[in-house]
Amino acid sequence: MWGRLYGLIGKEFAQMLRDPVVLFLIFWLTTLEVAMCTMAIGMDVKNLKLGLVDNDRTEVSRAFVRELTSADTFVLAGVFASPRDAERRFRRGQLDALVEVPPNFGARVTAGRRATVGVVVDGSNADVAARARAYIVEMTSRFAAARYAGATVMAKGVQPAVRVWYNPNLTNTNFVALAMIAQAGFMLAVVLPAAGLVREKQSGTLEQIRVTPIRAHEMFVAKVLPPVVVSTGALFPSLLVARLLGVPVSGDLLTFVALNLIFLLSAVSIGVFVACVTSTLQQALLTSFFGLFPLLFLSGSVTPIESMPRWLQMGAEASPLRHGIAIITGLFLKGAGWSELWPHAVALALIGVSLFSASWWLFRRQW
Structure with a gap:
């Protein structure tokens, strides 16, 4: 089993590294997203x-x-x-x-x-x-x-x-830089597994793999692990850019890496779920961006969550990006640790486990 798994993981890494695909922005907001985002965006901060x-x-x-x-x-x-x-x-x-x-x-x-x-x-x-x-x-x-x-x-x-x-000069540079790091990792972790798995479906190679001794769980792990590794590796150049911009580091970097890994796993679970419910690359990209924009606006990086309607504030708790931004700003700007950020880690774990379970059920039926 381990030999087959290593081979599958190596294949996924090879496909990603030799295919530097530019992520296309194909789809703009639907009517529902326009309504949701319009209600979320407000100039007055309340509550x-x-x-x-x-x-x-x-x-x-x-x-x-x-x-x-x-x-x-x-x-x-x-x-x-x-x-x-x-x-x-x-x-x-x-x-x-x-x-x-x-x-x-x-x-x-x-x-x-x-x-x-x-x-x-x-x-x-x-x-x-x-x-x-x-x-x-x-x-x-x-x-x-x-x-x-x-x-x-x-x-x-x-x-x-x-x-x-935590920010005596009240400059927006620190918050925006950290929010962009979280958003970049989130988008990468969502799109990579979605595109990778659907590409196998569309090209017909998944049908060929099914007749080999490869098991369903081995293929599932091979589709999950490389995007997590690539997204985590892409984090370090972003941290270097943030450091050059003067963003302070008040918390522990090892704690940040551990919490960021939980955040990326929850984002990958979204991408895998999208791949399990779509059949073509175009459908996967459109579905991904269909969900990315609401999650972006509900993350607190565009407008304060406190200014949103109550039902949208509750919906924001289901956004991994909302918890990811809270983790990275809490660690870098406030020096927070596990004792303060564990609720966000638990929320991310619940999101990831739920979506991975649903994805595995769909993937197993399709296999």
Whole structure:
């Protein structure tokens, strides 16, 4: 068995390496995808997850928190004793901003004196961080104007002292570069197995292989393993480019490689499933791109997931790219590890196991 498997894997590598096919963009969005993506794309960021450290605990501080959460911009996601207690929630992506109300806040506001409020913003996604900071400044100014009867905020109002974690300059370069790495690996891992297996069907070589002693599971493994290896190898030049762009590496690279392997396996499972339900290369490419565009828009790289309708936010959890981007940004920008990113790994594993099981059932019936 091992000799047959090695031969099949070698054949797959040879076919891929001697056929540098340019991936064709054939299909544009269907009506359903246009509707879905239009609803997903929005300029306003809503339902941002807000943490609170209230060191004052007076009616004035509670009124200030009510002002921040009065609209649908912020949702109070947790109350903490200190900013350090909220750090793990930030690493897991469960907080977008944290407000720290200092002691004697109510007394200073009541006396008409300046009070400074501490604000921490997750800067790994610069767009979300910039909007969160702007919203907090605006709402703080509105609260101060009401409390100080129109006095200028700069003179005697409540001043937020904003600190941005993970991306102090609020530049989009880091996030975009990491998102592009995840997208490139995802597309490669989807298209390679789909094109490879369907090409065997279309050319008739799969029929010839069926009369040989090769078993179905050997062929299945041979179609899965090479795309994973090639996609993983393509990751390292991308990391070099990201490094040249100045993207920081705060996490452990071995952890990233392990988590990225789970991510690529879930992407390969999509490609294998597409190959099992299609018969020609054209059908496989069209079906692949039919699914790639919604998964791209639901990944959080184009528009924040928080701005999408609730049902689309739930659908985004089924996108491997959404979890892949969360993993790569969490590792590189936040220094997160297994303890923070394991939910994304579990979600990717569930997606991969489900699709591989369905693909194997279809492949076994066709064999």
